[in-house]
Amino acid sequence: MNEIIETLLNHRSIRKFKDDPLPDTQIEMIIKSAQMASTSSFIQAYSIIGVKNNETKRRLASLAGNQPYVEKNGHFFVFCADFYRHELAGKMEKVDITKTLQSTEKFMVALIDASLAAQNAAVAAESLGLGICYIGGIRNEIEEVSELLKLPPYVIPLFGLAVGVPDTETDKKPRLPIRHVYHEEVYNEKEQEILAQLDHYNYVVSGYYSKRTNGKRSDRWTEQMTNMLSIPKRTNMKVFVQNKGFLKD
Template sequence: MNEVIETLLNHRSVRDFTDEKLTDEQIRTIVESAQRASTSSFIQAYSIIGVTDLQKKQQLSEIAGNQAYVVENGHFFVFCADFHRHELIGELHEEAVQKTLETDEKLLVAVIDAALASQNAAVAAESMGLGICYIGGIRNNLFAVKELLELPERVIPLFGMAVGVPAHVEVQKPRLPYNHIYHENTYDANPDRIKQSLTAYDDAIHEYYLVRGSNRRFDTWTGQMGRMLSKSIRLDVKDFLKAQGFLKQ
């Protein structure tokens, strides 16, 4: 096993950081590592916004459900799907690109590009001894985030990433069993096998929640997922996507 794999296998979300800020060199290294991620057809359909303004971070924290670590971290990044520059490319070369940029496929391309870049950034940060936490809560109010970050059309804020020096690191949270994730040649959809395996996984998650250092609780993974998925949230996402110039074809 090499150091890269050890870094990957040691990942856990960090939600408690010291007040030490990232250096310009660390920020550049993280962003340039993100840029080396694979990108569909070399399209590079994403942008990364570093948020250092305290008032903006506080507003993002409120949008994300008052998560303190959105404010209290070494640096806060917002990863965006971005076809704004590509629209300008159309103008530059007098090419009709609008219809293509409005398709579902190009939306997927931009989201995947941004996700791949963000994971490169996460691994880079963790390899430097930093901790990270993804923040999907910024999608609680996409229109407010657009205004706050002054995002042009064709740009979608997907998620944030808090990065910093860990002040506290939790016990690693167990993941789904290997055979739930990896299928060979065909998808194994046997419901009895899946439910039996999920019951065993629930036992592991139940034990994790009881022994971790903070926010201990009596819970299981299937119970948590059932409650979460039974609630409809962020119902304005489609409206926002259309307002930003997507999903029109």
């Protein structure tokens, strides 16, 4: 096992950081690592907003559901789907690319590009001994976040990434068994096999929570997921995305 794989396998979300701002050299290294992620057709359809201002962090923490680690960290990154520069490129070249930018396909390209870049950033940060936590909660009030960060058309805030020096030790959550997520040649849709795998995973996850909380919590994974998915959330997302110029074709 090499150091890169060891770093990947040792991942866990950190939700308490020391009050140590990241030096600019580390921020630049993380961003450069993000930029070297694969990108569809060299399109690079993302941007990253770095947030240092304490008041902006406090506002983002509130909009994200009062998550304290959005405010208290070494540096906060917001990863955005971004085709604004491409719109300007079209103007430079006097070519109308509006229909393409508004397509579902290009929206997916922006989501994928941003996600790949973010994971590169996360691995880079962890390789430096830093901790990270992804923050999907910034989509709770996505219109306000967009206004706060002054995002133009064709730019959507997807998720945040809190990075800093860990101030707590956390356990690794047990992932699904590899046979449950990896299929060879074709998808294994055999219901009884999947149910058996889920039943075993429920036992593992329930034991993890019970040990972590001294028996105060023992919910199963399927229980946790179905409770979460039973109520639709952020139902304004489609309208917001369309108002930004995407998903019109």
